[in-house]
Amino acid sequence: MIKNIFPIILVAISLLFVQCKREPLATTPKVTNLSDFESNDGVISIGIKGGKSPYTIEWSNKKTDTIITNLTAGTYYVTITDAKKNLFVDTIEVTQPPYPVCIDAEDNNYKTAIIGEQVWMLENLRATKTTSGSEIDALAYNNSDSISESKGLLYTWSAAMNDSVNEKAQGVCPNGWHIPSDEEWTELTDYIKTEGVEISSIFEPQYAGFYNNDFHNLDVSVSYWSSTKARSNVWKRYFHKELSTVFKYHENKENAISVRCVKD
DSSP: OHHHHHHHHHHHHHHHHHHHHOOOOEEEEEEEOOSSTTOOOEEEEEEEESSOSSOEEEETTSOOSSEEEEEOSEEEEEEEEOTTOOEEEEEEEEOOOSSOOOBOTTOOBOOEEEETTEEEESSOOOOSBOTTSOBOOEEOGGGOHHHHHHHOOEEOHHHHTTTOOSTTOOTTSOTTEEOOOHHHHHHHHHHHHHHTSOHHHHTOOOOOBEESSSEEOTTTEEEEEEEEEETTEEEEEEEETTOOOOEEEEEOTTSBBBOOOEEO
16 A cells, blocks of 8 residues: 555655746747837737746736737836736837938938937938939049048939929938928028027038039038929028038039938
């Protein structure tokens, strides 16, 4: 009889030992952060280990799955309850880029800034292909790759607009961005005036010069296209390195100047 009971006791002791050694509840979260500023494509997926299954899951956004999607940036809490009513609470952060992402068809990544109610590129465009893959007729100052890399390329109005004549056309800007209208340029400069700061400290013009039968004014001035026609010409904004004022002029469409894009 004792011999029959002894194996049962051993099994019971083994089960008790396993139970005592059971790992505590824990999660193994995997986070996909936002691809762009203020987007909602964040994802959290969690694995659960330890404790005793089955598990009950409750997120701070009331979801009950191991994967939650379409998340904005922020802090999310998940509570795991196992079959023995043990609790584990985890805090998981979903982050976003500090500024809106601006990437052209050639994977050139441009610094951006939120200025008032607008979002602007803070670097001159240097794209040589449209988002559809077509070649852009752009000029590098003195045919220098190093200059175009640091100060962008120069475009005629037709090239900048990708042959469109419509205000706020995407033109050669990345998807989600467009050639600013004259009105949008005015909104930018008016906002900076009300802030009482130097525009160069916020907008960061890059003095790329211009092309009019030849290259001129590198490191001295820069002009930027608008998408608004001024009779046979086009409105632009002109920045000079030695002047704090931004000037509004019209420019011959055949000349080549710089491009800054604004977010849709």
